[in-house]
Amino acid sequence: xxxxxxxxxxxxxxxxxxxxxxxxxxxxxxxxxxxxxxxxxxxxxxxxxxxxxxxxxxxxxxxxxxxxxxxxxxxxxxxxxxxxxxxxxxxxxxxxxxxxxxxxxxxxxxxxxxxxxxxxxxxxxxxxxxxxxxxxxxxxxxxxxxxxxxxxxxxxxxxxxxxxxxxxxxxxxxxxxxxxxxxxxxxxxxxxxxxxxxxxxxxxxxxxxxxxxxxxxxxxxxxxxxxxxxxxxxxxxxxxxxxxxxxxxxxxxxxxxxxxxxxxxxxxxxxxxxxxxxxxxxxxxxxxxxxxxxxxxxxxxxxxxxxxxxxxxxxxxxxxxxxxxxxxxx
Numbered sequence: 001x002x003x004x005x006x007x008x009x010x011x012x013x014x015x016x017x018x019x020x021x022x023x024x025x026x027x028x029x030x031x032x033x034x035x036x037x038x039x040x041x042x043x044x045x046x047x048x049x050x051x052x053x054x055x056x057x058x059x060x061x062x063x064x065x066x067x068x069x070x071x072x073x074x075x076x077x078x079x080x081x082x083x084x085x086x087x088x089x090x091x092x093x094x095x096x097x098x099x100x101x102x103x104x105x106x107x108x109x110x111x112x113x114x115x116x117x118x119x120x121x122x123x124x125x126x127x128x129x130x131x132x133x134x135x136x137x138x139x140x141x142x143x144x145x146x147x148x149x150x151x152x153x154x155x156x157x158x159x160x161x162x163x164x165x166x167x168x169x170x171x172x173x174x175x176x177x178x179x180x181x182x183x184x185x186x187x188x189x190x191x192x193x194x195x196x197x198x199x200x201x202x203x204x205x206x207x208x209x210x211x212x213x214x215x216x217x218x219x220x221x222x223x224x225x226x227x228x229x230x231x232x233x234x235x236x237x238x239x240x241x242x243x244x245x246x247x248x249x250x251x252x253x254x255x256x257x258x259x260x261x262x263x264x265x266x267x268x269x270x271x272x273x274x275x276x277x278x279x280x281x282x283x284x285x286x287x288x289x290x291x292x293x294x295x296x297x298x299x300x301x302x303x304x305x306x307x308x309x310x311x312x313x314x315x316x317x318x319x320x321x322x323x324x325x326x327x328x329x330x
Contacts (some may be wrong), residue, residue, distance in 0.1 A: 020046040022061075024092065027085035027121075033092040035100050039209035039272070041068040043100060045093050047084045061279050064093060065213065067206050068106055069169035076106035078169055079212065080132075081204060082114050082276055083122045094128045102185040108132045110166065112173065115201035115216025116140065116181065116249070123148045135163065137175045137200035148261050159200065159257070161264070170207035172268060175200050177220070178258025179250045181316055197314065198234065199250055212270035212288055217249040217293065221275035243273070247308030255302065255311065263297045 020036045023029060025046040035043040045064040063296065065081045078101055086093060101108050108129050113119045114135040121144075126134045136142075136155035142149050149156065159177035166173055179199040185207055201216025214221075221243045252258050266289075273288035298306035 007135055011038065020044055022046050022048055024084065024087065027087055029087040029090045029092045033087075033090075033096040034067060035064075035093075037094055038274075040209060041208040042066070042206060042211060042274075044274075045084065045096065049085060061277050063276055066097070066100065067171050067204075067277075068104065068208070069166060069171050071169055072260070076104065077109040077260065078104070078106045078126070078170075079110040079112060080108060080129075081215070082113050083111065083119050083125045085121045085129075085257075086124050088124065094125075097129075110135060110163070111165075112204075113137070113141070113202065113212070114204075115218075116199050117217070118215075118276075119145055119148060121191075123151060127149045128151055133283075135173075137162075137202055138199050139198040141179070141200075143197065159204075161263070162202075167323050172205040174204075174261065174264060175202050175217070176265075177262040178252055178254040178256070178260070179262065180217075180253040180312065182249055182309065191316060200254070201250075203265060205270050206325065207269075210269070210271045211274050212265075212268065212272070212292065213274045213276070215276070217246050219243055219275070221278045243275075245295060245297060245308050251309050252311045253314035259300055259302070262299050266293060266296060 019216065020038065021031065022032045023044070028047060033045070038044045043066040045066075047062050047064070049060060049062040061083065064085055065085045067079045067081065068076055069079060070076050074282045080097065084093065110134055111122070111125050111129060111132050111134045113122055114299050115133075115137070117329050119136055122134060122136070126132075126148070132153060132156045134154045135152070135157050136149065136154065138158055142156065148154055155171070157175055159175045159219070161167065162173045162175050177200075179201060180197060181199050199216065202217050203218075204213040205211070268288075270292075271288055272285050272292065298304075306312065
């Protein structure tokens, strides 16, 4: 079963950028919190969190990204993607984000959730940046976190291409349709195996840096030289130097819509890839589009035997599955 795509060696050396350092662990600032520029108009805050958002699980990389965009008049603004758990006592990473905004002379206009599980602390960002538009995909998060969706500056995005005003500024947002959550990962996160319905992973293409961001948990990248805990390697079937589909998170409930989203992603002209859960300074700097094509080809061709996930009828549980506080999972 071929589930992974081997990376090609970069033909051109990567531009010199700031080195990333892990400055937040399990929602606590352990050093000065700062964002590192990892490409043209893109900054990263590198943190460590617990698998399944639990402080009792193995620690994994998790990064917040900031993209700078410009409107037709050349006025710059910032877009935050992925809200990492904050240290509210030290006002971080809010203070670091405000400092970057002031340094660049670019206000924070959008905060976007990239997919399942990454919305747990998003309400804190919505309150810290009341003038920003906080965007989540319509569907599962509305059912699981109604308190978040009730906030004044939180709005939902439909599946497919979303936020055309950002597309016009060089940051393309697509909510991947047709996926639903599997049960294995739910049980491992102590959610009692409840089917939680649609997944809505959100992916991004940033033109200025040529980067594709695989939001949610669809793909994982184990970079060469990166350290991954044994349980994660085992569960995710990772191989060093490869990008792989997750065999645990998703299933397909609508083949046609899922395939349409895959084709749409291949329309994008990206050449590098950023993974939210890859280690510091680990990204694909060349050949990312070919990697994506290899991963998506079995899906587009409906060769299900070559993919680690299957198909299943959609089942959405009635009522709220977990509520909006999430405190029992920290």
